[in-house]
Amino acid sequence: MKTETELKSGEVSMARRSFLRYAGAGIAGVGVIAAASSCHKDHQVVPANSATIDVGSGDYGILNYAYALEQLEAAFYTQVVKTPYSSIPSAELTYLTEIRDHEVCHREFFKAALGAKAIVELTVDFSKIDFTSRAAVLGAAKVFEDLGVTAYDGVGYLIQTPAYLGIAGAIVSVEARHAAFIANLLGVSFADSTQIDSNGLNISNKPSVVLAAANTYLKTKVSAKSFS
């Protein structure tokens, strides 16, 4: 990893302060998410005064949190399908196109359901993903899908409205289906010990942990202060 001395001292302090703000109380958990370990690059591209979007509180906060993650996933697969990796088998492109369609569907659902309560459209930053590499694309897909599952499972208990809990349940199992499928494409276990604990339970994560990882792929940073 790069040392911080490569950055101008002013940038370092601002970037560090920003990062702590995003990561919040969950900073100890950041190491759990492999993707978050490469956050240094982000420090250089994030303007010191960049605004952070907060998802808000209550059930709308949870829905906006889901909306933020679905925006990220939809944007990722849109790029994957737009610029497929070298020599992609047609069956893989078909599957990845279907996953794109599901994620766009989730994004549009939350946008429609939230209406005026919806957060803004986020700007993504996929500069760390080599879209020409199958391993890089599927590796990133696995991170996003696993992250999505842990995110929905981690906030389910905070949802107060039965209908919204139903929606979260309806979506999280589809994300889990995606996660398992991507793992199978990669030739790794669809229920490995990084995602499933020794009791056979999928791990779940707090928003602070999820967003610390998600923000490494977002120019528009997202926080969930009321759920930390």
Added chain:
Amino acid sequence: MNLFNLLEEIEKVDPDFQDRINPRRDAIKNITSFGSKVAVAAMPFALGTLFKKAYGQSASSEVITVLNFALALELLESTFYNTGAGTAGLVPTTGASASYISTIQNDENEHVTFLTSAISAAGGTPLTAASFKYVDFTAGAGSNNGPFKTVFSDYPTFLAVAETFEDTGVRAYKGQAGNLIGNQTYLTAALSIHAVEARHASAVRYLRNVLGYDTSINPWITSTTASGNDTNIGAAVDANYAGATPENTTVQGGVDITTLPSATGSTTSVATATAAFDEPLTEDEVLAILVPAFFQFNS
């Protein structure tokens, strides 16, 4: 969860908490020295026992009912995979099959262990294998001669039944979420098993596809048929994909999904709208599918 911080917080509002649970604080020592893998993740449930000691309260009977319903399903699934894996010549030892099936078998057995310990910790009485009058994976209502009579001799049939069980398990857990709303310990645990069942369902579907047993099946449920059943198993499993909220539902939370923009146009296809959301089954719907075809409880 940081157990000790939590206990400190409790002591702030209830200074007598430590004395309530145990004057010599042995309870704390006990729950942190279990050591076994079950105890570590069953910590929230051990905590439940602690609260029970302190305040004379256990999990509600509704929570225990949900957990036992889940345990019944896991007992069925674990028995199914244990029997399949233990039948010589059934599961191929080459290719993806061996690792897929052993992974699923392992998870289902862990779910049984976990739920059994969770129910006990919550003050309930867990179901056991002895709670079943019979289990019949041929769907023959105890005759072992039902529509899937080759379930343990013909691998494609074994996988077809596996797929149906997994898809149905996902729907069953989803249907119980509302009964656990707001419950951090039990809802989170149920959702965590739910996600694992969905991973299994995806894997079995993919396996059936790559092995050529059902070349049109997706890892997700793409319901473009009137019955909602997207498998080629036949009408025998239609009920597994039907229900009050069938798998071919296209309206979610009052939003007609087909009217939403898609990646390529101003509307969304039924295939995408149904695949992007999985629908629940109620306990009654699940039991109507499974009883008496697959099992009967002892009365």
